[in-house]
Amino acid sequence: MLAEFVGGIIANSLALLADAGHMLTDVAAVALALLVAWIAQRPATPQKTYGYLRLEILAALVNGSALFIIAGSIIWEAIHRLGTPPDVEPRILLSIATLGLVANLISMKLLHGGQEHSLNVRGAYLHVISDLLGSVGAMAAGAVIWVTGWTLADPIISVFVALLILGSAWRLVRDSVEVLLEATPKHIEVGEVEGELRDIPGVSGVHDLHVWTVTSGVVAMSGHVCVDDPEANQRVLEDAQQRMDDLGIHHITIQIERGDGCEVEVVSGSESPVRGVAGR
Numbered sequence: 001m002l003a004e005f006v007g008g009i010i011a012n013s014l015a016l017l018a019d020a021g022h023m024l025t026d027v028a029a030v031a032l033a034l035l036v037a038w039i040a041q042r043p044a045t046p047q048k049t050y051g052y053l054r055l056e057i058l059a060a061l062v063n064g065s066a067l068f069i070i071a072g073s074i075i076w077e078a079i080h081r082l083g084t085p086p087d088v089e090p091r092i093l094l095s096i097a098t099l100g101l102v103a104n105l106i107s108m109k110l111l112h113g114g115q116e117h118s119l120n121v122r123g124a125y126l127h128v129i130s131d132l133l134g135s136v137g138a139m140a141a142g143a144v145i146w147v148t149g150w151t152l153a154d155p156i157i158s159v160f161v162a163l164l165i166l167g168s169a170w171r172l173v174r175d176s177v178e179v180l181l182e183a184t185p186k187h188i189e190v191g192e193v194e195g196e197l198r199d200i201p202g203v204s205g206v207h208d209l210h211v212w213t214v215t216s217g218v219v220a221m222s223g224h225v226c227v228d229d230p231e232a233n234q235r236v237l238e239d240a241q242q243r244m245d246d247l248g249i250h251h252i253t254i255q256i257e258r259g260d261g262c263e264v265e266v267v268s269g270s271e272s273p274v275r276g277v278a279g280r
Contacts, residue, residue, distance in 0.1 A: 001027065004138075007096035011089040013141070014081055014158050018074045019100055019134035026107075026127045029063045033124040040120075040215070053215035054179075056120030061176035063123030067130060067169030074162040078155035085151040093154075094142030097135050104132035118216040119175060126172055130165040137161040182212035185219055188247060196243040197225055202232040211249065220251040227256055 001023035008016030036059040044051035107128045115125035137157040144153035184190055188211055197206045205226035214220050221244055227236050233256050244252050 003096050004100050007092050011092040011096075012086050013088050013093045013138065014074075014077055014154055016093055016096060016138050018070075018077070018158050018161070019097070019131060019138050021070065021073070023100070023131055026124075026131050029066065029127040030107075030124045032059050032062065033120050036120055037118075050214055053218065056118060056215055057176050057179045060119040060123040060172055061180070063127060064169050064172035064176060067127065067165055067172070070130075071162040071165040071169065074158050074165075078158045078162070081155035082152065085155065088141075088145050088151050088154050090142045090146035094139055094146060097138035097142060101132065101135035101139065104128055104135055108132060119172070119179065120216065122175075123172055126168045130161075130168055133164050134161050179213045179215070182210075184211045185213050188219065188249065193221065193244070193247060193249070196247065197223065197240055200225075200236055200239045200243070202227050202229055202236050204228050214251065218251060219249045220253070221249045222253040222255075224255045224257055226258065228258070230258065 001020050004016050004020035004023060007013070008020055033056075036055045040052050040055055042052050108125070111121060111125040111128060114121035116122075137160060141154045141157045144157075145151055190209060190211055193211055194206050194209055197203060197209075203225055207224050207226075209221075209223035211219065211221045225236065225240065227233055237254060237256060240254055241252055244250075
């Protein structure tokens with residue numbers, strides 16, 4: 001980061017300065033991810049029954065928002081430079097950008113495994129990826145200027161890198177907000193969950209069914225299952241737990257009711273469940 005900052009000033013390169021600024025946020029992003037991962041290990045309390053697991057989602061949202069600000073700043077400065085392109089020293093730009101690329105490749109390799117299972121780590125990973133793209137863009141700008149002398153390559157490539165950063169930021173923010181809104185995980189169909197529960201022998205109805213993500217890798221489900229024969233309650237519960245486990249849902253809360261608990265009544269000419277918006 002320091003090498004790119006100093007080199008960006010000497011070479012008068014926006015691509016290098018943008019990459020250095022982004023590397024600064026990478027330091028903050030990785031530090032935040034590490035701090036949140038440590039805090040999330042604290043046990044649950046009577047006041048925080050899920051513990052601090054969801055802090056990682058908030059950290060991912062913060063990191064995604066920071067990426068938006070970074071990309072916007074790069075585009076703003078690039079627009080100014082398009083009107084009055086400054087002189088750029090391509091050899092310094094190319095050599096320091098190559099150094100940044102090596103550093104980012106090492107960071108990317110270290111974070112790659114964890115980003116598939118944690119939005120928190122993915123936030124840090126995307127910072128590094130977008131920074132790697134910045135290094136590649138700076139190298140490309142240096143090469144073009146060195147060969148052709150076309151200094152507009154510096155701000156133009158910076159804008160292209162910023163747009164790539166915006167794409168990553170949007171996906172991270174979108175996924176974080178989906179978790180905070182307790183939306184159904186993308187890899188799970190509520191209809192399939194309901195169908196599995198209804199297929200259990202002895203089940204006469206299902207209502208108030210909810211599926212959401214507590215934090216990365218922790219999917220929860222709650223619902224009401226109606227059983228005609230009370231003696232079958234334990235068997236139905238065990239069967240439901242196994243079926244949910246097969247779907248990748250491991251945190252399950254099921255309320256078993258008598259079959260008449262799922263009766264429907266006519267309200268304003270249409271069938272409506274006695275309780276719950278998801279019932280039938």
